Amino acid sequence: AKPLVIVTRKLPDPVETRMMELFDVRLNLDDHPFTREELCQAMAEADVLVPTLTDRLDSTVLSHAGPSLRLIANFGVGVDHIDVASAHQRGLTVTNTPDVLTEDTADMAMALILAVPRRLVEGERLAREGNWTGWTPTFMLGHRISGKRLGIVGMGRIGQAVARRARGFGMAIHYHNRRRLHAATESALEATYWESLDQMLARMDVVSVHCPHTPATFHLLSARRLALLRPHAYVVNTARGEVIDENALVRMLSQGELAGAGLDVFEHEPAINPRLLKMDNVVLLPHMGSATVEARVDMGEKVLINIKAFIDGHRPPDRVLPGA
Ligand code: GLV
Ligand code: GLV
Numbered sequence: 001a002k003p004l005v006i007v008t009r010k011l012p013d014p015v016e017t018r019m020m021e022l023f024d025v026r027l028n029l030d031d032h033p034f035t036r037e038e039l040c041q042a043m044a045e046a047d048v049l050v051p052t053l054t055d056r057l058d059s060t061v062l063s064h065a066g067p068s069l070r071l072i073a074n075f076g077v078g079v080d081h082i083d084v085a086s087a088h089q090r091g092l093t094v095t096n097t098p099d100v101l102t103e104d105t106a107d108m109a110m111a112l113i114l115a116v117p118r119r120l121v122e123g124e125r126l127a128r129e130g131n132w133t134g135w136t137p138t139f140m141l142g143h144r145i146s147g148k149r150l151g152i153v154g155m156g157r158i159g160q161a162v163a164r165r166a167r168g169f170g171m172a173i174h175y176h177n178r179r180r181l182h183a184a185t186e187s188a189l190e191a192t193y194w195e196s197l198d199q200m201l202a203r204m205d206v207v208s209v210h211c212p213h214t215p216a217t218f219h220l221l222s223a224r225r226l227a228l229l230r231p232h233a234y235v236v237n238t239a240r241g242e243v244i245d246e247n248a249l250v251r252m253l254s255q256g257e258l259a260g261a262g263l264d265v266f267e268h269e270p271a272i273n274p275r276l277l278k279m280d281n282v283v284l285l286p287h288m289g290s291a292t293v294e295a296r297v298d299m300g301e302k303v304l305i306n307i308k309a310f311i312d313g314h315r316p317p318d319r320v321l322p323g324a
Contacts (some may be wrong), residue, residue, distance in 0.1 A: 002023050003023055003024065004025075004048070005047065007025060010028055010030075011303075012293065012297050012300055014297055015304070018300075018304055019300075022307075023307070033055075039051075039056075039061050044066040046068070048069075048072075048307050049069065050075055052075040053081050062090060065090055071092065071094075071316070072095070074303075076097060077096050078239075079096050084321070084322045095317075095318045095320060097318060100298035100301075101295045104290050104295045105238055106161030106162045108288060109210070110162060110166065112208075113150065113206055113208060113262065116261065116282070117259070119281075120283070122280050123140050145169050151175070151194075151204035151206070152175040152210055153176055154212070155176075155177040158238075160181075160185070163189045163191055167190060172192070175191050180195075201226075202228045203230075206234045207221075208237075209236065210239055213239065229258060231256065234258070234259050234262070235261045237262070237264065242267055244267075246268075246273060250273050253282065262283045264285040265289075302318060306318055
């Protein structure tokens with residue numbers, strides 16, 4: 001019999017079609033978010049589970065894994081919703097979908113880096129609301145991007161892709177990462193490494209977050225660290241909301257201790273702090289970093305390749321190891 005693959009959310013049509021050709025698939029046709037019970041049920045029945053970031057696979061849910069479940073092939077690169085260590089203890093392999101969303105997510109970060117200082121959304125809203133009374137020398141002034149210092153927190157694939165873009169806009173690239181880049185990569189990006197995140201934050205004009213959310217990066221931008229930023233600095237987050245202490249960020253924005261923020265992710269998605277909704281100097285997006293047809297089809301293709309490799313007895317290309 002073909003392996004039973006249970007997919008928790010609606011995926012792009014070409015991906016679902018291909019899955020149906022290859023496996024015995026159970027799709028989520030009405031795309032409702034799985035309840036905890038449904039997740040546990042799927043764990044108990046499936047040979048392969050294809051979850052995504054809206055599914056919380058903690059150790060309790062994982063404890064419902066049935067005897068046939070061997071692979072959790074996540075649709076998405078971030079795996080902070082999965083207790084990977086607990087999955088491994090149960091002998092489950094976990095895979096994700098890196099690389100194929102790197103450029104699109106970096107585009108979204110760059111879009112926010114441009115949009116917030118140049119007041120793009122605020123201006124658009126004003127024009128649309130019919131409140132434009134004409135050009136004047138002092139109307140809607142924002143701040144220049146070129147020549148400013150961009151501090152990248154987390155210099156993986158996405159962080160580096162942002163660095164390449166930002167250089168094209170004349171920004172000076174700075175970064176903090178657990179590990180320093182190889183000298184050749186660092187010099188190709190003309191990036192300055194800061195071993196101390198605190199020291200970097202104190203000197204940046206724009207800070208953009210590109211590290212994964214792990215126990216080590218939860219509230220990495222804590223109230224204390226955010227307070228190191230200068231009042232003219234902007235914060236951009238396209239990674240995970242939990243990396244920033246959102247309450248502290250909101251407090252600082254409302255007290256004028258930061259110039260603005262561009263946020264594609266939030267601590268309690270899909271909830272957005274209502275105070276943010278009232279601020280003109282923030283751009284808020286509903287987690288759209290990898291939301292292109294191309295990325296989502298490619299992510300589905302990666303899921304298929306990981307499942308196929310695993311079922312054929314090979315090591316799937318995108319295994320996620322505990323603590324990675
Ligand atoms: C999207 O946020 C992902 O992790 O793929
Ligand atoms: C994510 O895929 C990263 O490595 O930046």
